[in-house]
Amino acid sequence: MPRTGLLKGTLDLLILRTLELEPRHGFSIAERLEQVTQGTFCVRPGSLFPGLHRLEGEGLIRGAWSADDRGRRIKMYELTAAGRRRLAAEKKQWQRIVRAVAQVLGEA
């Protein structure tokens, strides 16, 4: 479970964002998220894998088996074109929410 409660749908956004620059495998996605948020979000396999498979099923990311540096089979995920479009849309939406919430908090 994340140490800060994730808003519904936020996990999808974070996974898509993590894959924006390069394909990653499951563990690497979790590690990257934890690093970037300095430990605020810690995604456990119980949430990560259902999320990944759902996104894959929706065609937003694509999983493919490849070999790691030691030649072992590993499943790498990359964004699809639909995934990129969704990420861009989600980002905008998220920024609007952040601005709106910030305004409310600023006024208070």
Next chain:
Amino acid sequence: MPLRARLAATLRTLFRQSSLDRDLDEELHTYERLLGDRKIAAGVDPPAARAAARRELGDLSLVKADVGAARVGHVIETTLWDARYTLRSLAKTPGFTAAAILTLALGIGANSAIFSIVRAMLLSPLPYRDPSRLVFVWSDMSAIGYPRAPLSAPELKDLRDRTTLFDGFGSVWSTTAVLNGDGEPEQLRVGLVSTNFFPLLGADAAIGRAFAAEDESTSAPRTILLTWSLWQRRYGGDRAVVGRAIRVNGQTATVVGVMPSDFRLLMPPDSAVPDDLQAFVLLNPQALVRAPRGQQYLRVVGRMKRGVTLEEARGDVNRVAAAISKEFTEYGANGRVLTTVGLQADGVRQIRPVLLALSGGVGILLLIACVNVASLLVARAAARARETAVRLSFGATRLRLLRQCLVEGLILAVFGTVAGIATGWAALRLLLVLRPDQLSRLDSARVDATVLAVTIATAAGCGILFSLAPLVELRRADPLHALQADGRRAGGSIHYRMRSALVLVQIAMSVVLLVGAALMLRSFAALQRVNPGFRSEGTLTFRMALGPRYQAPDAFNAFGRQLEAALASLPGVRGVGALSHVPYDTVPNWGGPYLSRIDQDESTAVMADNRAVTPGLLETIGMDLIDGRFFTEDDDQRRDLVVIVDDQLARRSWPGRSAVGQRIASDPFSTGHARVWATVIGVVRHLRHRTLLEDLNDQLYFSERQVRRNPVAYFVRVGGDPAAVSAQVKRTVAALDPELPVSDVRPFDDYVSAARAPQRFSSLLALTFGGVALMLATVGVYGVIAYATARRRYEFGVRLALGARPRHVTGAIVREGARLTALGMAAGVVIAAAVSRLLSAQLYGVSPHDPVSYAATTAAIGLAALLASWVPAKRAVAVTPLDALRAE
């Protein structure tokens, strides 16, 4: 998500399940390894690092389940899983499965068969162009006993000339004609139609043409239009016959065309225009406009203008009727009353309530079937209460369990539907084989796409309905309670209450159906006891028309006497007589008004059925002479007209006095006026000769030697099987004149049993429904009592161990069944008493509240229910107390 991607993902989920699972496994293990690697890199001792990684990943199966649930197509996947589970468990309990499917097959099959009939008879439009604009016009002469009488030619002309809201009026009438040449002579049923009759219906000939204006001229050659079946049978489908002259009634007529094979003439059943006419000739009413207005024989069909409502059309016709009532004195004080009815509605006037009652019956049957299956499913749910509780406590959602129930119900419904459609198809075939002749229109009933669609929709509705029954229990299921209590008793009382309520409903509905069946049977029995006033057994009948050679009275009577004498001399023949109309035959009635006083106004004269008889008929068919004498061979063309009346006419006309010697004016030659005076020489008992049910018209009998009706039917009474003499009879006629057509050589009994056939048919149907309902209800009672008994085995074991006598235990169980049955029967009797009067039109000689029917029904259901509860009760005490307690 694009539809294609979703579809692909769904298919992957459904069909690549195992490879998806393997992939996920590998992914998770990689995750675990990498997590361990990182911990080692951070300086943790390798074995401890691996163990920590495994712990952190948690229960892999839970993760996998979550991933599975997140996949697209998951709902379908679990549904398929439920379906597989259901199929497996159905296969494991063949008794339950067979009972459920058989029950549904009966319920659904009966509905699909009856619905296909209802559709063919009530819902399908008549096979004519724009049939909703067609109306039938009756002359309402209720005042003198004929609420539905035909019209006269001048009246048809009045309707054509004076109405404004109609495109036209046509007329039809039926008669018989003799066809000579091209093989054996035969008698045809011929429709006499107006020139515009077929165009008015929107029907045309398939080969050649229908009638046209040029055929009307008196100088034009006679024409005839054949039906497809006659053309096929007699002329072998030879197109060259069109345009050829054939011999009809001794005169030539040119065949102008052949009607299409699917053309049906569907006039109201009591219009005396049979469905099976074989040819049509023109009856040009134009030439008859000067005929008397009392000469009524035209069956008039009108076509309303587009957009005109039946109400408006009726007003238009009524206006004309009111006008002619004032203009023409022959209508007298009553005037002319015309009734305008939709052709389709009028055609099904009599069959409609029967079909609606049948639909109600099969509806109830289906409901009983559904209740049975629901009850079976509730029992299964009860048996699985512990499993359900376990699944709930392990986190299965109620939605998931609900879906499983629905899947189970729908799978049963699917099997039931397939079996039901097959049953329905077979039932319909059987019905069509058994159907009485009068219901020939049933033959168009088919299990077609619409019937299938309605059946499937009904079945799906039922499936949802009965799969919801166990859900009521599921909603209440409390895992803690169920798990704490012993599984066998979990939720028992609730299930039992629910099932008891279902069985109660079942018994009540079976009572309703069985009361209906009992009433129909009692009516049929009453009908069997009806004395029609004649004897039909051991008698052969045939119809024969004399040709133009016998025009002269002397020749006509000489032939009649000669034929009767020749027939009477055949070995084994005990009596020979002739009658103008075989009772219950479909030929048009012959009747007219009569006057029993000189000063009587003809417009208020009562109508009588006219019949012509020969002297031998009295003995041959066993008529009952009450007063005076019967005809003798002396009552012929050389004497004054004499007449015999029925007792009903005698009582009406000369109450308290003898009818013999009285004078009566009637219309034996169908002139439209009762102007022929005759002396009454005898009184016979009223014959029920048109229907067995009620035959209330007064009757006038004339001597065939004086009125010379042609054709007439001959009756030949023999000692044994009448069919055995038919060949001899035909030879006898041919020996006298080979040109004469002998038709409908049949036992007299055939007509009588055909007259009883509709009632026999509906009693048979009602009895079948009642029997099936009784069976299903018995199974229902048995199921619920057997279940309750099995559940209380422990209790019975204890009681027996403590010294209770087996019969006390048995008694307690049977009492339980009896209580349920009594409640259900009480409710059923109340409902039956309320709805049975809907049947009253179908009942004969029995009240809808006939106590015998109710008593018989309650006795039958009571006995069946007692037996159904006694069997499990006996079984409950057959085990030793020790076994019962051990099994717990």
